[in-house]
Amino acid sequence: MSTASTRITTVERLREYLYLAMQLEHATIPPYLTALYSLKPGTNSDAYHVIRVVAVEEMLHLTLDANMLNAIGGSPDLTAPSFVPDYPAFLPDGETDFQVSRQRFSREAMQNILEIERPKQTPSEQHRLVRRSAPKAQQLAVVPGEPSMQYYSIGEFYAEIGRGFRYLHKEMGDALFRGDPARQVGKEYFYSGGGELTTVTDLDSAEVAIRLISEQGEGYGGRIYDEHRELAHYYRFEQLLLGRYYLDGDQPGQPTGPALSVDWDAVYPIKQDARLADYPAGSELRDAAVAFNRAYADFLGLLTKAFTGQPELLIEAVTGMFRLRDLMIQLIRNPIPGLDGVNAAPTFEMAAAAVVSS
């Protein structure tokens, strides 16, 4: 297997990687929000806050990727047909890949999310890429143009992006950063708990952005806390399974902070990876699920505008998220007619939304 061909040596290839990175970051959001809003109100506040903060940080990563893509003259389009994956989607986990589903909060769902965030460094250079014997349509973190080759982990995928930036900057100098600085989304348009949004205009700021994404997601170099004393996502979710909070200085797998309580039963029994076809045609439920998909498509359209020259629209897009939250919660509380004791969920089927609204 030749690794040379997968090196990023052109600006076009780096743009492809950054677009795939945006797709990857976004792909975590429907599963995280589905688990989050399946929690019954008034219960599970520890779990609610852990998942919510991480979901917001995934949106930060999405925006950082957009800044990097814009910095090198690319153009993010979140409305492209395959931007939102069909679920279940497949993410790399070392030698094998695993399935990411939209499902209710449960031990299995948290294990699934841990797989997404797992820190995994390749044992050696030639293991950086793994050939998937049966490439699946919804495989994420694949090599652009080589769908059968998937990165060993998301961390390795971002490591290649960092290498690409350094390689191209060496070749081209600052001409690499030819994008319009007006397209950069600055922190005045994004408020969140952890991590700061940085604009990307040169190699240093690109490396800052990549480091922030890697540290928040998987931790960095085996450490569970980053330099800002922020706990990496993997360990935050692990707290829910271990029933205890981490403290700075703790070893992985052995949190020593206060106990936290999880009520695994205080959850709406939603259908996993629900689709519109699961809801009876003509039902109020079906109509509401279609309306949600259209609203989500509009939201992605607004984000695309915010990422292509109108960063002030991000404020409006975020208020749109809050309305989407209310629509998602409504769906999750509604039983599916004809299925005893199984509730609905948002389906995130963007292709269907496009067909309906065109």
Add this chain to the structure above:
Amino acid sequence: MTTRLERFLAFSADATAFTRFELQGTGQAREYLDTVVRIAGDTIVDRLLDLHLHAKAVAAASGNSAIMEHLLRRDVLSDPRLGPVARNIVKMWFVGIWYELPREWTEAFGAREGDVTFVVSGTAYAEGLLWRAIGANPPGAKAPGYGSWALPPHIPALAAH
């Protein structure tokens, strides 16, 4: 066979002009039904829901949907025993509060245990239809996001009858 919860949702949809989907979306249906049954009792609740089903059936048979509203007003809302209970159901949906039944009601039909004004559950206030009806978030809950106050409210279309 229709469960009492389904009949309660059908009555509530006609009485509030919100859809069953929206009513279920509040997550409060079971709690509101349990509350009215606990305080007003099975007989009154079943009578009220039966009259609603009957009004719906008559309207459907005649092909004139306005008849249902007329029958509901005449047989349920104007009935001294059922009317205050029906109005209490509507109030629960809109503001999440069970209001103590009027004195005339308790004098005529007897005081009921637990019949005091109270917020039905910890989530009932935030889930009140009132907020949806005016396109606002319940103050202190369901944060609408920074700067949302500069945008026009989103007022949902009323459910068609």
